[in-house]
Amino acid sequence: MTKTPHLTILTGASRGMGLAMAQQLLSPERHLLCISRRASDELAEQARHKGALLTQWTQDLADTTGSRQRLQAWLESMDTSGMKSATLINNAGVIPRIGPLDDCPPDELANALRVGLEAPMQLTAAFLAATGAWVQAGWRGPRKVLNISSGLGRSAMAAQAPYCAAKAGMDHFTRCSALDEAQREHGARLVSLAPGVIDTDMQSQLRAGDPAAFPDRNRFVELQRQGQLTSPQDAAARLLVWLERADFGDKPVADVRD
Template sequence: MAATSHPITKAIVTGHTRGLGAALVDALRARGIDVLGVSRSRRAAAVDAAAPAGRFEEVELDLSNSGKLAQWLAGDTLARFLRGAERALLVNNAGTLGPVGPSAVQPPAEVAAAVALNVAAPLMLAGAFSNATSGIADRRIAHVSSGAARNPYPGWNIYCATKAALDHHARAAALDTERGMRVASVAPGVVDTEMQGQIRAVDETRFPLRERFAEMKRSGQLTSPEEAASKFVEYLLSDAFGRTPTADVRSL
């Protein structure tokens, strides 16, 4: 029996240094996929120690600084990395929870930084990725979404609004019918990451549902980053990806 041929696949992952992002890098590389990580810090030593099959590169860049991101995207790094790919992936994973609390306690500078990281960066990267992959037949953009995009939470109006923006971007981008492009905003479930620790540490006056998340941790209801990443990548590489613009790995 002849061996199954797989397309040469390359992926860009933002926020790749820890939590779900780090697990996504490992899951992709374990499948022989080359990965370019983009984040404000580096994790090369930790990644290379695992030595999965796929090659790994990383760029140190503060994605909440839209000016610096635009300057970087004007260069040729994306096109150079993606050269030779038959399937290209962009996973917009980087994001922030804060500022948490009602609008009256939200510092304007923190609001601006959160919107830049959670919304401007993914949309800027999506546009640059589309341009850089115009000659690739199979192109896929995955926004890492959240249940907060689809259900409101007290104290999370910035997080809810920014994640909902990614969902709606996917819905609208899917209507553009770019050749070979699939776009979906995918919720990975409640994952045991540093963000969950931040949620449990916040003052209850700013986030009244804090105890619900603390109980999820105590009762073992949180999904490990590795399990969530495995399901996310399996869906990302499947023929089903992009058939609907929003998805949740828990219901796939």
């Protein structure tokens, strides 16, 4: 395997803000592993053009145990000589059917929590375990986990209990894991970061909700009408700037608008 100074793992990289982040992360200095349900031919072509090392896994993150085992085994097999940093970005998420909790089909509810909360927890566990072993073997590069959260994890909204609960859980497990890592020598730094309101397929899904089941629908319609949505490219750039801040991890739950 070609050696690069930096390793970044990104979930949900096939579209929207995830794809924009992946495009901006491509560099000859970085090995980028993208984990999504489908690979992106566009991203692969851009990686070839830039001379960047890109690995794409087609992986259903609802298979949380399989995702964790696959990532941990891959990290444990890596040659870390020459590697300067390792980063995990948990970006993937799912909005289930819009409406009250009792109207959400059981399979959609379970999938939203698996992809939006359990998968990030399992992948973070795999990342911390494998890279922690690198530290025990003498590796001293910075390790970072960036969890892409949402303001909806901090403010309740009708008709989206599963998504709000997943993001709230993401915030809190980040706090807990940050406390764990603070007790370890050369511990990882973790942040659960809300990216603001972004013009993605998720916003389109919310605007298309049934007003009778989704009382906040007009709020999202107005955000688009008034031009208050951030482009995926701009949102991705702001997140990646935050990732490089010297104080990354000092505040484990944050918002790019702070």
